Amino acid sequence: VKFENGEDSTAVLTGFTITNTYYASGGGIKCNGASPSLVNLIITGNSTGYDGGGMNLHYSSPSLLNVKIIGNSAGRDGGGIFCGWSSNPSLVNVKIIGNSAGNNGGGIHCYYSNPTLTNVTITGNSAYNGGGMNLRWSSPNLEYVTITNNSAGNNGGGILSGLSSSNPNIVN
Secondary structure: OEEOOOOOOOOEEEOOEEEOOEOOOOOOEEEEOOOOEEEOOEEEOOEEOOOOOOEEEEOOOOEEEOOEEEOOEEOOEOOOEEEEOOOOOEEEEEEEEOOEEOOEOOOEEEEOOOOEEEEEEEEOOEEEEOOOEEEEOOOOEEEEEEEEOOEEEEEOOOEEOOOOOOOOEEEO
């Protein structure tokens, strides 16, 4: 699914399972300059050779509510979600489970972005750096976020924030 024409929160995608797709960048959903509402979705088994196996965000700030991102893979960054270039999505009641990335952010890779995560579970993800979450020049807000059983081949099984200027705000 692509959103690339300036869609805003009035564009709603709800009640779908997006599965077994491949796209060069953004296996399941790609948002480029768009900020739709994504509600009650399952994004599973998707892949990309580059960034964002489940979801790829560039200059986009979608809202995700009750979304499951499960078992997606990226050749490079963001197995579950690649959140890049001034993307500031809101994730509420989201589960990011069992995703993988070849380089950074098995669950989520944030690159010059500041997402807000509330009541989010990040578990069972893997990457070379930042198994659960990798932050590069990003300062996300995390509230009631559970990060468990993620793994990294190099640094940051749960969260890697130390290799670049990032300042996450973590509450509860």
